[in-house]
Amino acid sequence: MTTEPGSGPSDGTIPSDDPLPAADHPLVGDRHEAVSLPVIEPSVPRSSVDSAGRVGAVAYPVRVYEAEITVDRPLLSPRTDRSVISVDRSRRLAVRADTVPETTERRIEDVLVLPAELSPAQADEKAEEAAFKWTLRGSILADAPEIEFSRVVDAYKLFWLADRPDGDAIVDSVSGDERPFEG
Known part of the structure; x- marks a missing residue:
């Protein structure tokens, strides 16, 4: 799959080749009272998180591939x-996924939107x-494998930040x- 790098214009618009906002977009890198984002459908509602105070949110940009x-x-x-690969565009990390997630446009309150450190091409x-490495582990290759992305999904994955006494x-x-927040 060929994709042009998404450097993004400085006027705050989302470039056509990258459906997520560029790092210099006004949404990115700041905390927002409320913002609409394409997100992976949460299975844990924010309201169900055990907290002694407020529950904030962090939005990580991800790109998920069905290969x-x-x-x-x-x-x-x-x-x-067939393989599903999720690339965390903020932490520059590729991991295996079980399925291509369902996404939805949601208005998220009290959220920090992290910038994408990787362009779509990166x-x-x-x-x-990642697909090549995983294929090497399971096959003896006579030639380089042909890798084709049949589906690509760009969205944000949400993490809830809970205030707790401990x-x-x-x-x-x-x-x-869940894990302790070390930030």
Whole structure:
């Protein structure tokens, strides 16, 4: 998949090749009272987070790929595997995912929107590298695998920040995993 880098104009508009706001966009890097964002549908509602005070939100930009990896095999027909790859564009990290998530446009209150450190093209490259590495672990390659992205989703993943007497906690809005906030 070929995508042009999304450097983004400085007038605050979202470039056509990157559906998420550029790092210099007024939404990014600041706390907002309320903002509308494309988000991965939370399975843990903000209201259900145990807190002694307010529950804030942090929005991480992610790009999720459904990839088809075709491996040529000597004396056998090619094998095609499918993989879902999630690239955290803020932390520059590619991880396996179970499914391509459902997304929705939501108005989020009291949120910090993190900037994307990777352009769409850099995220594509990171996803291709991950798919290639994962294919190497499961196959003996005679040639480089053909990697094709059949679906790409750009959105934000939300994390809830909860004030607690024993220390703040960060809660993944999708999985519900909690850990102490070390920020």
